[in-house]
Amino acid sequence: MTIECEVKSIEALACNTYRILLHPENPVSFKAGQYLMVVMGEKDKRPFSIASSPCRHQGELELHIGAAEHNAYAYEVVEAMKVAHQNNGKITIDAPHGDAWIREGQTRPILLIAGGTGFSYVRSILDHCLAQNVTNDIFLYWGGRDERQLYACSEIEEITKLKSNVHFIPVVEESNDAWSGRVGNVLQAIEDDFVSLSEYDIYIAGRFEMAGTAREKFTLMKGAKADHMFGDAYAFI
Known part of the structure; x- marks a missing residue:
């Protein structure tokens, strides 16, 4: 379903990463973990995870888009959003899409894995679980190149202080002296931390190679x- 949206706000979250709030002219019904497509042309629709959760998004749709200039696919979308925001224009979306939404009513522990702005996908799921008072253990592993890419660490750490069932493990590939967290590859961190993943529901967002490696390693070794x-990647790989 295509819907016209007002671009309510654009905010920089980190270097080349933006939070964008869209207000659709008609309400969009979606499940936590689904995505929308920004319509750039008749045959050009570009997918982005919905970062807001369906139970408390207040009619707006939140996106987190990483858009460095060398990534034209996302950069062009952010530029189109900026133009619409500045000129009171509209952006057309096609939503909702995706089958990697949260499976509700399960008692299994939940493992959320994000690479970079794949965090927007797991953020929607986490927020929905919190709103629904899910008591399952939830482990969130978020990997980035450096600390600056993990733009919502303080937000998630505050959640862990309030919710004893939520566990947050940020992992960076490059660290400085101020970083006290894990360093290395996020999938390796999970391998190191879990003896078995047989009882877990696992939700993952990141590059297709990351999702493919996770499925191969975790099914064979864990x-x-x-x-x-x-994960949305599993519809294609």
């Missing part, structure tokens, strides 16, 4: 069930 691993 007993994860492929049918309990969810």
